[in-house]
Amino acid sequence: MRKLLKWVFILVGLLLGSLLGVPIAHAAKVNPAVAGAGYTVQMVRPRGQVNSTSGYFNLKVQPGEQQRLVVILHNLQAQPQKLTLGINQAYTNPDGVIDYDRYNVKPDPTLKVQLKQIFKEPQRTITLPANGTERVGLTYEAPANPFTGTVLGAVYVSQTKPGKKYGKGKITLQNLYAYAISIEMRESLKAIRPVMAMHHVGVGQVDRQNMVMANLQNSRPTVMERLNTQAAITKQGSTTVLIHQTKKGMGMAPNSNFNYRIPWGTTTLKPGNYTLHLSAQATKGTWHFTKNFTVTQQQLNHLANLAKQPKPNYWLYILLAVVIALLLALVGYLIYKNHKNKQQLAQK
Structure with missing residues (x-):
């Protein structure tokens, strides 16, 4: 039986x-003790913590200051487990969400202080013994030259290998868990207003959906919160709206950019000249953008070929x-x- x-x-x-x-399912920024990752990550509150009740490193630092942050890793499994620990810069993902899951993120041109550059060992691999616990020290040295605003990132802990793999070929079931503890570093608690800019506008495709993509940038060292947008696409010189989209509850990391996506839906754009009208409202700012872009037959052919891939x-x-x-x-x-x-x- x-x-x-x-x-x-x-x-x-x-x-x-x-x-x-999906061969590997990523479960990031969740409590691994609850999700069944087989390990837990706990922070030790350091000196300079702005709010003693915060569940993340919320630091007020001085130029040239050195300090050792500590996290406690506990292996819940009866066998050794390898984990990768990295100091990751915060970035804004394509859904307008602040994320920490990439170690090598291309920095925005406006970013002056990269978090991993001020830590002495920004990435390492740790082997936890069976049912063992280890305190890991992370030493940073704040920039000697004063900086303004917020430097945002995280201690990002992930398994180096996914769990047991069943099956062959495409029939696989594996789990790969990760956990992030945010690091917010400031020299002054003075609030800074975000500044948004809209750069390149073009067309692309995600999951067989054709999109208009507009690169949005937060050029200031501050978090952009409660970001809501309204986008409309018209033929150039026309007031007739062809595509409309409203998004709410987004955010942007300090000094970051992302490609804001506007699905075509049931509308098929033909070769021609178009205009994107975009309005954005955040906690500390309102912006309005108008930018022309062109759709070519070559681009449409490329999108059509992408859509022909097996479903x-x-x-x-x-x-x-x-x-x-x-x-x-x-x-x-x-x-x-x-x-x-x-x-x-x-x-x-």
């Missing part, structure tokens, strides 16, 4: 891996979901039958 259940669960795992369609077989996904449901029903039936047989034997 136990062997049968074991193989049933392995088969369900394989089918789930195929159904999800996922959703019927296969449905079939797999049905098979999984049947297998789970079988497991339930076997457990019920086994329990009933035990009751009958006990009554004899």
Whole structure:
């Protein structure tokens, strides 16, 4: 009975891996103790912490100051585990969310202080013994020359290898967990207003969806919060709106930029000249942009070729979901039958 259940669960795992369609699932910025990562990360509050109740490093520093930040890593597994620890600069991802999951992020031209450059060992690999705990020190030296505003990043801890892999080829199921503790470093608590700029506007494609993409930049060393946008695309010289989009609740990291995406939806842009009208409102600013761009036949051909790539077989996904449901029903039936047989034997 136990062997049968074991193989049933392995088969369900394989089918789930195929159904999800992703070789590795990243789960970043979640509590690994809850998510089942097999390890935990805890900060030790240092001197200079602006708010003693903050769950991240919120530091007020002096020029040239040196200090050692400490995080505690605890392995919850019964075997050794390798982790990569890096000091990552905050950036703004394509969804308008502040993120920390990249060690080598191309810095924005306006960024003057890179967080990893002021830490003596910005990246390392740590081997935790089975069920072991290790205190890791991270020493920084603040820039000798005074800086304004906020330098934002994180201590980013991730597994060097994903979990056990089942199956062959595309049928795989693996988990790779990561955890980030933010670092906010300032010399002055004086508020700075963000400044937004809109640069290149063009067309592209993401997940077979055609997009108009506008590069937005926060050029000041301050976090842009509660960012809402309204975008409209018209033919150049016309007031008729062809594509419209409203987005709310975004944010931007200090001194960062990202490609703001506007899906075409059911509209097909033809070769020609267009205008993007974009308004943005954040906690400390309002901006309005108007920029012309051109769509060429060559670009449309390229987008069409990208869209011709093989699409996922959703019927296969449905079939797999049905098979999984049947297998789970079988497991339930076997457990019920086994329990009933035990009751009958006990009554004899």
